[in-house]
Amino acid sequence: MPLKPVRRPSTALVTAASRRPGAPALTAPPRDYTYDGTFEGLLTVLFTVYDWRAAPNSIQPEATAQTGLFAQPAHRETDEALATRVWEGLLKTMDPEARVRLYHVFLSEDADRELLIFRYVDLALRSVQDIAENYANADVRRVQRLAQQMFREKHRMEAFVRFEKTSDELFHATIEPDFDVLPLIAAHFTKRYADxxxxxxxxxxxxxxxxxxxxxxxxxxxVDRPGMKATDLAATVLDEREPLFKVLWQAYFDHVNIPERKNMKLHRRHIPLRYWKYLSEKQPREQRFVPINNKRPPTDANLRLE
Known part of the structure; x- marks a missing residue:
């Protein structure tokens, strides 16, 4: 009697299953968690969820927490050691790129970011395969979309920051991004303006x-003083040459512009209006634009000797 072949799980599945620790069943009554609003604090809450076996009804920063009348918020103080343990442990269920996306989701300041991160982590813990490209899942799609929005905002901030030089040799710039991108652009500016x-x-x-x-x-x-404009910086603080630098930058922008190829719809797509108030080239002209005369072809009158 011939033997029937035994089907064995693929090597990929065995490897994935062996490296994934899994997640305990959350059998305790759900809780309303609060934390200090930091990413390390949120990681501490994630550890607590599985330590207490209690799923979250909500996870909110303590300063802005809104709970029900009879809710019993469970506040968790940030524990750096536990946060590090969770952050490193995430690599057992996802690759480094997917883990970074969770940090980007946190910086997006999305209203549902805490629960979204929890649901993504919980799904990763309970799945045998990598979930990074499981776009049939709404939470995976949402994480990917927020990460893409953060990437675009980071790229724009690296391109649109305009510095003003102060009298004490400090270069100052003001931004107002849609997302909290400062932690993401620090390395770029530290490397580019190291001198x-x-x-x-x-x-x-x-x-x-x-x-x-x-x-x-x-x-x-x-907090800014009431009535203070977004780009206000006391004139006495600026370097005396700063107005000249602004005029030179605006002149350069005007001279490289090609009016015949003007496409404001495309221009606004690449440089949205919300950034214009911080761009030197978009401020009112302090000097009227005059074409450069030496770009014109010479005429007999120009060549005539006196």
Whole structure:
């Protein structure tokens, strides 16, 4: 009697299953979790969810938490050791690129970001295969979409930041991005402007990045004064040559412009209107644009000797 072949699971599935720790069943009553609003705090909450076996009804920053009348919020203090343990443990269920996407989702400030990150992690823990390209799942699609939006915003900030030089040799720039991208652009500006002191201030979130020629630090700012314009910077603080630099930049922008190829619809697509208030070339002209005379072909009158 011939023997029937035994079907064995593929090597890929065996490898994936062996490296995935799995997740315990969340059998305890659901809880409303609060944390300090930091990414490390959220990772601490993720550890607590599985430690307590209690799924989250909600996960909210403590400062803005809204709970039901009879809800019992479970606040978790940030534990750096537990946060590191969770962050490193995520590599057992996802590749480094997918893990970074979770950090980008957190920086997106999406209203549902905490629960979205939990659902994504929980799905990864309970799946035998990698879920990064499982676009049939709504949470996977949402994570991917937010990560793409963060990438576009990061790229735009790296291109659209305009510095002003102050009298003490500090280059200052103000931004107001849709997402919290300062942590993502720090490495770019630290590398590109390593020979000068600079400060990039996020006016919407009231903090900034400061580079002092040796390292880049996060610095906190007080709330802006009422009535203060987005681009206000005291004239006495600026370098005396700064207005000239602005005029030169605007002149350069005007001279490289080709009016016959003007396409404002395409222009707004690449440089949205919300960025214009921080771009020197989009500010009112302090000097009227005059074409450069030496670009015109010579005439007999120009060549006539006196």
């Amino acid at each position: 000068q002191r600079w400060l990039i201030y996020d006016r919407r979130r009231h903090y900034g990045l400061y580079y002092d020629l040796t390292r880049t630090d996060v610095v906190q700012f007080e």
